[in-house]
Amino acid sequence: MSGTAALLTDQLPLRRNRRIRLRDRTLLFRYLVVVNLILGGWYLHWRLTQSIGQAALWLALPLLAAEIYMYFGGVLFLVGLWRPIQRQVRSLNQLTPPLAPDHYPTVDVFITCCNEPAAIVEQTTLAALAMDYPVNQLRVYILDDGNAADIRALSERLCLLDLRSPPLQAAAAALDAQRNQLTARLRQVEALHQDVAAVEQVLSQHSLRVSSQPELLPQILAWFDQLRPAALPDQVWLACQTALGEGFDNALHHAHKDLPAETPIELEAVILNYGVLLRIWDCGHPFDLEGYLQTHGEPVDDWAERGRGLTILRQVVDDLSYFRSDDGRNCLLLIKRYEPQPEGLSPDQSERWQRLGQLQSLHQLLRLSQPSQPSATAILAAQRQSLQAQIDQKTDQLADLARCRYIARDKPKGRPHHAKAGNINHALFSGETQGDFVLTLDADHIPKPQFMQRVLPYFFDFNLDRGQYEGNQIAFVQTPQAFYNLPQGDPFGHDAHLFYGPIQQGKDGMNSAFYTGTNAVLRREALVSMGLQHFALDFAKDEQRLAEFDLIGGLSSISITEDMNTAMRLHSVGWRSVYHSEILAEGLAPDDLSSTLKQKLRWAQGTIQVMLRDNPLLKPGLSFWQRLQYFQTMYSYFVGFFIAIFLASPIIFFFTGLIPVDNFGPQFALHFVPVYVINRLTFVAASWGIPLRELWRNEQYAIALFPLYIQAVWSVFTNQPIKFQVTPKQRQSGVYLGLVRVQLIFFGLTLAGMIWGLVQLILGNWPDPWVYIINSAWAGYHLALLWVIIRAAWWRPKQPKTPA
């Protein structure tokens, strides 16, 4: 642990960056889970067989159903935490072996916004541009679904600001310098053009093309003779002539034995100052000269008519080889070395031949170094082309240096827009974005400088065979959602250390980390290939959907929680996921009740939509544990109905005296208390490290939101039109008692019931005070739970001490 801490020297102290590590207590936790499940089963068994309130079945059976639902909810929840993992935090710039910044992947940051104030978008964009990442590999796109003039103006302003910043100026200067260098090289290469063409013209006499006719030999020797330099000794020249003749003969009588007489033979004589190279090209079949020489080592019989050619060749030249070239011809290569004898020559004469030999040698070097090109002028042309392409590329890069960009889409009336998923997909397919990875950020989520450094290492594995990093099967990395505007006491219960802690770590352990729409990096390849597969299925059902392709071809758009469904689809086609438990961005939480409820309703409705349209239990490709994780989330949203039953039970008792449980006395205590205690202990083990106040807040909201959960299930099952509502980022002011009507009624009735019961007890109408006491304790707990949302209805932030 200390090693990791030392590595992360760049980590700023984050106020809320608590590290919750369920992994440290996995064994204890699992032990408690097992005890918990056994005791819970035992309790349910007792309830089912011995304590159903026979007197009031209409009340007893729903309560029992609620208890069974809760039990199975608990089983799913706890099993989901069975294998929590804690990822080791690494940084891209500190990998071993290191990854050079030139090889960093390209990243697009998508800031999704829809009618947020420009100031909020500005803060996020500036932070995204300031992330610690090479400037040429990062682009920031403001995806403005509101198509607002002020956001467009903002992005233009930030783009210019960014271009003027020192890192961008340095990048521009570097690119410009490279381009200048290339341009200078191109000019020089162009200047060579005429001279190189002239050289090739001069040297062109050194090759000759003839047909396969023996009577051409004199003509060939005449051509060869005029190439003879004055300083070449007679003996050597004789040897060369002989070699050429034998080579020609070989082409005629062996290679072209069965070929027509017009089959061409090409002769090349490269005459250098210290050697002669002869190349004779034929069009015959491949022939293994090496192998032939090894098996036919001995000289041929003196009386044989043919077959001496090779023996002669081997004697007159220093090197001999026969090879097949890429163009399908054979080449007989003969090399003869010699010492020049310039005696008796005039300096002029000798110098002329020397120059020619030198020219030949350089020309040959050029040709041999680029054997795929047919001539020096072709090499020159290719060089010019390649330089021009490189210059164009640098120019493009310079023009492309603007990192802050704006994308908005047309939203024609009467056609589906697919909300946030449509916004992101449009950007993916618009052709304007090309990054290998996409960081999605909600408009208010301000990323920290180290975001990409921390998250990108997960996407690569080091391939030991090839000695390089390669992409793996990780489709996305999710990081926590945290908020910088939470008021003291978190009246709306936004802090989510339980979810962005043990729960996500547990999901990660089963390769089913949830994508939650923001603060996550996705692999474009994964998103697009998964999206295409699903699009193909939609298209097969209805070809008209092609018109929507750019809005539905990537992220899932069948529900208003596009994020969860996208992750599920990625998992179902075999991609993997990671949860990284370090806070790397902080955003704004809604700080009024109306916005909070809208957000929670959307999550609930979206989740249930996914259950109906893309059910994880039926979806092919998911593992058992992934199904369990996704189903657990969906299952949990049905809790509203059962909470209503729990809340109603003590109220009904107070006013009617009916008890839904037989033996509401010592027997009940004997069964209920151990289950309750062990349940709490398990929960404490799971959530150790999270402040009790926050856990209590979570519990309060889990219960107090029950009307919203009922509404969500109801609206989806009855097919009511559901709109994606963007959570407002600005405080909506007002008193929202109307929004908590149902909770107020339950609260009032519970309170009235307690008083009514007390009166009955004092009047002596009830013989057993224990039943009253148990019910009152239960009711008191309910009051404490419901109070949170009633209080939140008129909560306002404290006025700032200094007026703005």
Place this chain on the structure above:
Amino acid sequence: MTIKVKTLEPTGMMDGAAAHDLKNQALDALHQGADGVLLNLSAITFMNSSGIGALVSTLKSVREKGKQLYICGLSDQVKMIFELTKMDRVFTLYADVADFEAKVLTA
């Protein structure tokens, strides 16, 4: 049937950027009066899913103009990526130019 089909023959790697260039070429061709565009992909050495994504986007734009997009000459790698992303169901594919001419032009 006489229809004017413009044939495009992209070469090399086809990623998102290359496919978008191709899209522009196709749309230019339609703008200049072609009734359809044939993409001969036989010289494509490698294609990724972003490349395919851009092809679907091209198909969408072409159909919106009431015209047609044909694809032929898939190499093994390209065929594999078409099948993996199930795009063989979305596009009508032909073995090569001859196959296309036999089935479409002379039909």
